Amino acid sequence: MQFFNKQTHIKFMSKRWLAIAFSSTLLIVSIGSLITQGLTFGIDFTGGTMIELGYQEPANLEKIRSSLQNGGYPEAVVQNFGSIHDVLVRLPIVETKNMAEISNNVVSLLQVDSGSPIDVRRVEFVGPQVGDDLTEQGGLAVLYALIGILIYVAFRFEYRFAIASVAALVHDVIITLGFFSITHVEFDLTVLAAVLAIIGYSLNDTIVVFDRVREGFLKIRKATAEEVLDTSLNETLSRTLMTSFTTLLVVFALFILGGEVIHSFAEALLLGIMIGTYSSIYVASSAVLFMGVSKEDLLPPVKESDQEIGEDGSQV
């Protein structure tokens, strides 16, 4: 089976203005949301306590709330988690309390009210010091990943390709974060891991396209840069869609079956893979076109041509 029996000849680049409008809209909405309401950070970053409890009978949330209220935890947030038997209790960092012991106190408080033994399924407590550290390290991790990739691509291709691919990555990361900001889905450590995985994945896609673009520039004579890009995108289209599809298949399996703990991780990946596929076709390639890459830039490196690139670069 094949997507297309013959080589396709879609003129991707002629519609790049449409893509630019689309991407700009997404970016503006994402950045706007990130600035106005920010991300709903999970306790990994804010600090706090999270307790997941399993009741044998359907849990009575009202009763749980009132006993926590009376027991001295008015700030507790109680909600169902997954099923009517499972309850998630969240507590922020509170003054004048020993944070590390809160989970045990809450559990014993609720146990008194419950007829049957409560199953403590999961407890997470993150102190304020750790949360701050993680936020800082997380931001640095994304930055380091981008810089590392920038260097590698600049080394393997050419600096304009590196800038274009990183532009596509930043595009993907901002839109993924924007989605989490708009939907208020909790942003925890696993989502951060997903964002880094998206960086890796989206770049993977972009590199495959660029590889072809480089080949195309050297092979196809008498063609404009736009034509070369179109041809290369068409040549890799089948592969781009195939790989995205298989990866989406498995991530979808994770999303449905992986359980609550990696639910938002899978959600981020689902979104990121789709955005990444789109961006490697439109964002990265359009960026290369804008920066005016030509055949001469990609000839096998000679010292002189290196200098030429340097001069070109200063003009762009």
Next chain:
Amino acid sequence: MNRYPLWKNLLVLIVLLVAGLYALPNLYGDDPAVQISAGRTATVDLALADKAEKALKAAGIDYKGAQLEDDKLLIRLTSADNQLKAKDVLSKALVGDYIIALNLASTTPHWLASLGAEPMNLGLDLRGGVHFLMQVDMDAAVKQSLDTYGSDIRLSLRDEKIRYKQIKVEGQKLILVLRNTEDRDKAESLILKNFNDLQVSVSGDDANPELVMSMSEKSIRETKQLALQQNITTLRNRINELGVAEPTVQQQGDDRIVVQLPGVQDTAQAKKILGATATLEFRLVDTEHDVKDAVNGRIPPNSELYYSRDGRPYLLDKRVMLTGEHVINAASTLDPQSGTPAVSVTLDGKGARAFSNVTRDNIGNPMAVVFIESKMETKEIDGELVSVRRQVPEIINVATIRDQLSKKFQITGLDSTTEARDLSLLLRAGALAAPIEIVEERTVGPSMGQQNIEQGFESVIIGFVLVLVFMLVWYRVFGLFANVALAANLIFIVALLSLLQATLTLPGIAGIVLTVGMAVDANVLIYERIREELRNGNSPQASISAGYDKAFSTIADANITTLIAAIVLFGFGTGAIKGFAVTLSLGIITSMFTAIMGTRALVNLFYGRKNKPKLSI
């Protein structure tokens, strides 16, 4: 023609066989087991194994066998039910300093184990247990060290007959106030000579000449390092007392310690024991002054006001007769006279000497045992939430000294046997060099762990099957080759994780799932190239060859960039994310081998000898 030389085919085959061998142990299950290891004063030997087996037989508990390895006795049982019973029986039967813990023992056959093949470790999120991150209060460690310098300096000033007004610790500095400048110069040269770790500067006026001392960078660093090491040792001792099989206690960063306790359910107990910075002090009760005056605010200069746990005030002498650090053993027991819970304490030589001197001079006087616990509280200071430590001293017992006490004595007046047990445990396991605080906890209950494993494996299998079906439909025979390679890739990942004895976590499983989806990418790249070459009218053999050659650099580039992201993830470091990074990077690396060399070997074998084969792609 596309043919692999014999050595290449053999290489693929051998690598696959070896990987299969090392992945194999994961297919064997676990036996519930009881693990017995020795504390400080006991040894695990054949005699003990014999004794344990006899006790189990006497209690009628079925067991599969007992084996001695690395100073541990492992008894395999037939069911989880028997495991709990066996632990009870063994705890009673084996008297002495033994740590008896529940564990799981792999059923890997001996011939496999002797090749070093072991199943991979399961993370806490898959087997249930507690993860604590503890922060060591380094300022307190430095302050303690300054306190010690203070008392040493006091002694040497006394020896040299240099008189001084006061010696005190302020922040990170030690301040000595002298009577005149002449004494100050003498003291300065004495300190410079005897305490070369200290940096000394002169301050104050002529009426109150002062010496300000601080520790050098190097010795502060050493102090912190030592405090951390000592705390790790103490935590290990305490965990041994809790009876946990395969605990982890590791340094993380400059001032943090990670503690992982697989299978621990009672987190409240674990926190109490691990986090307790309790120390014990023995002090004489001040009988010369009136307690009532003290409660009203007139506390005599040489005494301090303390309360007992039922709220009664006592005036205690400022001097400490003995501290908890001289305790070498403590055991919970029952007081033979009253029948109430008690702790019997054994002191070391130095402690015993000091204790015996003081008690000899004070027969008939009351003595108090003060239990000082530091508790953590979160407070808001300048708009920031910070943790503040508060010392909570409490008199647990006041008794009249009836006799000269020395090496062995008893503390009575405890509320319950549990309290007696906890107190003896804390005394035995030693004090922490610096206070610690739990700054992160992640507990996973056993039911949740089981659920995570099931869901994790389900998603691997479903994702895997979906990709298999899809590849088969899309690329037919070539899809089948890719599928064989994908299966081999899974075996490789499992084999490598087992060989490295890495820990598999839920995010790790997610990494494997993601690898399954991405690993076929290499094959997709190659196959699309082959199709393209065929479309361009090239011969089947030439197309195969060109497809593999041309796709290679693309595959390498694409994978290296993903690897960069994975390595950054690994460096980022938090446990769960590390697991994801490890499986993702391993998967990417192994997929390069299976998807390129593995499928090529199959393609060559199947089509390579034919002249004009019809490729099923």
